[in-house]
Amino acid sequence: MSAGIAIDPDGRVPASGDKRRLLLDAAVRVFARKGYHACRVADIAAEAGVAHGLLYHYFESKEEVLQTVFRETWSAFLEAVRSVEQAEASAREQLRKVTALVLRSWRDDPDLVRVLVREVARSPQVEREVEEIDEAQRAFQRIVERGQESGEFRRELDPRLTAAVVYGALEEILTGWVLRQLPDGDEDVARAESCVVAVVCNGLLA
Amino acid sequence: MSAGIAIDPDGRVPASGDKRRLLLDAAVRVFARKGYHACRVADIAAEAGVAHGLLYHYFESKEEVLQTVFRETWSAFLEAVRSVEQAEASAREQLRKVTALVLRSWRDDPDLVRVLVREVARSPQVEREVEEIDEAQRAFQRIVERGQESGEFRRELDPRLTAAVVYGALEEILTGWVLRQLPDGDEDVARAESCVVAVVCNGLLA
Amino acid sequence: MSAGIAIDPDGRVPASGDKRRLLLDAAVRVFARKGYHACRVADIAAEAGVAHGLLYHYFESKEEVLQTVFRETWSAFLEAVRSVEQAEASAREQLRKVTALVLRSWRDDPDLVRVLVREVARSPQVEREVEEIDEAQRAFQRIVERGQESGEFRRELDPRLTAAVVYGALEEILTGWVLRQLPDGDEDVARAESCVVAVVCNGLLA
Amino acid sequence: MSAGIAIDPDGRVPASGDKRRLLLDAAVRVFARKGYHACRVADIAAEAGVAHGLLYHYFESKEEVLQTVFRETWSAFLEAVRSVEQAEASAREQLRKVTALVLRSWRDDPDLVRVLVREVARSPQVEREVEEIDEAQRAFQRIVERGQESGEFRRELDPRLTAAVVYGALEEILTGWVLRQLPDGDEDVARAESCVVAVVCNGLLA
DNA sequence: GATGAATGAGATTTCATTCAT
DNA sequence: AATGAATGAAATCTCATTCAT
Numbered sequence: 001m002s003a004g005i006a007i008d009p010d011g012r013v014p015a016s017g018d019k020r021r022l023l024l025d026a027a028v029r030v031f032a033r034k035g036y037h038a039c040r041v042a043d044i045a046a047e048a049g050v051a052h053g054l055l056y057h058y059f060e061s062k063e064e065v066l067q068t069v070f071r072e073t074w075s076a077f078l079e080a081v082r083s084v085e086q087a088e089a090s091a092r093e094q095l096r097k098v099t100a101l102v103l104r105s106w107r108d109d110p111d112l113v114r115v116l117v118r119e120v121a122r123s124p125q126v127e128r129e130v131e132e133i134d135e136a137q138r139a140f141q142r143i144v145e146r147g148q149e150s151g152e153f154r155r156e157l158d159p160r161l162t163a164a165v166v167y168g169a170l171e172e173i174l175t176g177w178v179l180r181q182l183p184d185g186d187e188d189v190a191r192a193e194s195c196v197v198a199v200v201c202n203g204l205l206a
Numbered sequence: 207m208s209a210g211i212a213i214d215p216d217g218r219v220p221a222s223g224d225k226r227r228l229l230l231d232a233a234v235r236v237f238a239r240k241g242y243h244a245c246r247v248a249d250i251a252a253e254a255g256v257a258h259g260l261l262y263h264y265f266e267s268k269e270e271v272l273q274t275v276f277r278e279t280w281s282a283f284l285e286a287v288r289s290v291e292q293a294e295a296s297a298r299e300q301l302r303k304v305t306a307l308v309l310r311s312w313r314d315d316p317d318l319v320r321v322l323v324r325e326v327a328r329s330p331q332v333e334r335e336v337e338e339i340d341e342a343q344r345a346f347q348r349i350v351e352r353g354q355e356s357g358e359f360r361r362e363l364d365p366r367l368t369a370a371v372v373y374g375a376l377e378e379i380l381t382g383w384v385l386r387q388l389p390d391g392d393e394d395v396a397r398a399e400s401c402v403v404a405v406v407c408n409g410l411l412a
Numbered sequence: 413m414s415a416g417i418a419i420d421p422d423g424r425v426p427a428s429g430d431k432r433r434l435l436l437d438a439a440v441r442v443f444a445r446k447g448y449h450a451c452r453v454a455d456i457a458a459e460a461g462v463a464h465g466l467l468y469h470y471f472e473s474k475e476e477v478l479q480t481v482f483r484e485t486w487s488a489f490l491e492a493v494r495s496v497e498q499a500e501a502s503a504r505e506q507l508r509k510v511t512a513l514v515l516r517s518w519r520d521d522p523d524l525v526r527v528l529v530r531e532v533a534r535s536p537q538v539e540r541e542v543e544e545i546d547e548a549q550r551a552f553q554r555i556v557e558r559g560q561e562s563g564e565f566r567r568e569l570d571p572r573l574t575a576a577v578v579y580g581a582l583e584e585i586l587t588g589w590v591l592r593q594l595p596d597g598d599e600d601v602a603r604a605e606s607c608v609v610a611v612v613c614n615g616l617l618a
Numbered sequence: 619m620s621a622g623i624a625i626d627p628d629g630r631v632p633a634s635g636d637k638r639r640l641l642l643d644a645a646v647r648v649f650a651r652k653g654y655h656a657c658r659v660a661d662i663a664a665e666a667g668v669a670h671g672l673l674y675h676y677f678e679s680k681e682e683v684l685q686t687v688f689r690e691t692w693s694a695f696l697e698a699v700r701s702v703e704q705a706e707a708s709a710r711e712q713l714r715k716v717t718a719l720v721l722r723s724w725r726d727d728p729d730l731v732r733v734l735v736r737e738v739a740r741s742p743q744v745e746r747e748v749e750e751i752d753e754a755q756r757a758f759q760r761i762v763e764r765g766q767e768s769g770e771f772r773r774e775l776d777p778r779l780t781a782a783v784v785y786g787a788l789e790e791i792l793t794g795w796v797l798r799q800l801p802d803g804d805e806d807v808a809r810a811e812s813c814v815v816a817v818v819c820n821g822l823l824a
Numbered sequence: 825g826a827t828g829a830a831t832g833a834g835a836t837t838t839c840a841t842t843c844a845t
Numbered sequence: 846a847a848t849g850a851a852t853g854a855a856a857t858c859t860c861a862t863t864c865a866t
Contacts, residue, residue: 051848161401172374187237195367203409257831463827492791577787584786607779615821616771669852
């Protein structure tokens with residue numbers, strides 16, 4: 001459950017005594033189901049099976065719960081992106097890997113993706129997290145820049161904007177799945193992966 | 207003000223007696239400044255310079271105000287996209303026009319764009335508007351499809367996904383401006399326009 | 413309609429231009445349907461087919477509408493009771509006539525009875541009308557007293573309390589009809605009439 | 619306080635920690651003083667000396683408070699009426715006991731009687747409680763019927779209507795006390811008791 | 825007389841947060 | 846650590862009443 005948030009060092013299911021983890025996982029499910037604003041602290045506690053006062057033992061506020069969900073997820077994501085960056089591979093291959101990283105998260109933990117897409121990506125309460133979100137786009141940007149330096153990519157394109165294009169494309173496809181506008185079977189996910197890479201690298205022109 | 211929402215038949219500023227319009231414009235400014243959830247109905251009324259009870263004369267609820275802002279804006283946007291679709295032009299040129307349409311809205315009415323990007327694009331309360339948002343992507347999809355039929359675009363790419371890629375790219379650039387991650391001077395907007403079209407049509411590869 | 417409230421001097425239907433009457437009749441229907449507190453001034457106006465501002469042309473407030481309904485009805489009722497009092501008849505016959513007067517109002521104007529029973533008889537807002545309600549019981553009391561003086565009725569009973577007993581019995585039967593606890597066909601009404609008189613005059617004992 | 623609502627098993631005053639009871643008792647006092655509609659939830663809380671939010675910990679709404687007052691009182695009353703029914707006694711004696719039960723409640727808890735008479739007995743919001751109110755009249759009806767079967771009472775009177783007559787008489791006398799139309803000293807209460815029984819059983823006729 | 829847009833006091837209700845136990 | 850009763854700020858929404866037209 002919520003593998004993307006945190007994995008026990010030994011890979012085992014977290015001890016049931018870990019109420020903090022229990023609350024975070026419950027929060028993701030509840031936020032996914034009802035939305036951050038529409039759910040109450042009591043809903044999270046009920047989902048976790050604890051008294052709602054306990055939430056304040058582990059978190060400062062309801063908002064901090066959302067921020068924690070975001071930060072724990074995002075730092076794991078950034079780390080994964082960085083290891084793609086550092087692996088020896090063509091820029092195109094790196095873009096493919098990052099694309100896969102993002103899009104496969106949907107199958108791994110749809111509730112978490114739903115929360116990130118709907119509650120965190122752009123909502124006002126996350127204006128402060130902009131820095132961390134930006135960090136991801138900068139990684140994308142570095143991949144583009146390295147591609148340009150090596151001659152693999154065209155140099156006339158602004159790497160910052162290009163990174164935004166790629167990032168936006170990925171986020172939109174996740175959104176399509178969250179909002180059920182796009183089919184999301186295993187094959188569909190694979191097809192989406194190739195499509196993004198194909199468009200971005202080769203362009204639409206025949 | 208809020209040119210995107212509604213334009214007087216004669217192009218003049220709406221009569222100041224139109225309190226409904228006054229409230230909608232005020233709501234856009236307040237939503238942009240504080241966010242939908244953080245602002246109170248009283249803030250909207252104060253911004254409009256009317257008693258807050260009047261809001262309920264014209265709208266059922268605070269939420270209906272947001273929905274109205276969205277719907278009025280979106281239908282104008284859809285209409286604009288449709289006229290691009292119907293104009294004689296290459297698929298690439300159509301994509302460029304649509305890109306311009308979206309990106310220039312930022313200079314025309316940044317408050318409105320801010321609201322749409324942050325409050326409407328993905329928030330839970332807009333799950334019901336999905337149909338209308340989807341309608342825009344379908345227009346994009348039709349442009350891609352026509353490009354494929356004419357031989358201008360490659361046929362092996364899924365038009366639905368490609369539309370999502372383009373749409374997501376545009377939305378992300380607007381988001382970058384909203385969140386001040388990207389520079390948004392007049393030249394920057396023009397550069398963004400070319401960049402999106404260049405990436406999407408010609409690809410990154412050298 | 414609402415014959416009990418006011419009858420045109422000539423017995424004709426009030427001119428449709430008489431908006432005051434229109435509003436009072438509408439108010440009775442709306443109060444009967446939704447209750448005084450649950451209905452809004454706008455409901456009354458809508459039922460009357462006029463703008464709600466007009467109500468304030470004829471009445472000081474919503475409460476005054478209810479008071480007017482009560483007062484107009486009640487003074488007609490008191491007058492009718494007084495003519496029974498003054499007619500030559502045995503005390504028993506007078507009680508019968510008064511009973512008939514009260515119980516038959518249900519068939520004449522059930523909406524009006526419903527309003528009087530539910531909104532006026534005991535609600536706090538009518539505490540001030542006590543005097544007028546009391547007036548009715550005093551008429552009953554005088555009938556009892558005259559019956560005692562003439563030797564028709566037993567003298568050991570307190571006339572004030574006896575009047576309350578009779579009055580309460582009548583009100584309760586109306587209430588039974590209002591709340592649909594008692595059958596209210598024509599025959600049922602006649603039977604109720606005899607029952608009240610029989611119990612009160614002859615008693616239950618065999 | 620509010621002995622009629624609930625009595626501690628040991629007959630002692632409820633523990634002051636029982637905030638629910640505190641709120642119910644406070645509500646009775648406030649409803650009696652200002653009326654249900656004229657009082658605010660904040661008044662009840664202030665009277666109880668707790669924060670008004672606490673009321674919503676124990677009750678769904680202000681209306682549920684009134685309903686609870688009614689239901690708890692009424693079920694105690696119904697139980698008392700039933701034990702009178704089951705006790706060996708003549709029908710007349712049973713009527714006397716029930717009469718005493720009702721009329722003495724005024725001395726026991728005038729605030730509670732005031733609330734029941736004014737807010738519950740007939741107000742629209744209690745239309746749903748009709749069933750429970752009816753239950754009381756049915757008990758009265760059974761007493762009359764048993765009196766008829768044993769030959770103590772005349773058989774030609776409708777027991778349902780007769781029950782309404784008795785019930786209405788009692789309610790009206792309570793109302794007289796509530797509205798200060800009738801004297802309510804200890805002797806007056808005793809006299810009212812005899813008067814009702816005398817009228818109903820022996821009739822007015824000399 | 826007649827309209828209905830406009831006002832704004834005020835009420836209920838919600839719910840994040842605290843804290844005694 | 847854990848509970849959940851208690852708090853109270855705050856927000857939406859209602860609706861009687863006013864008044865310019």
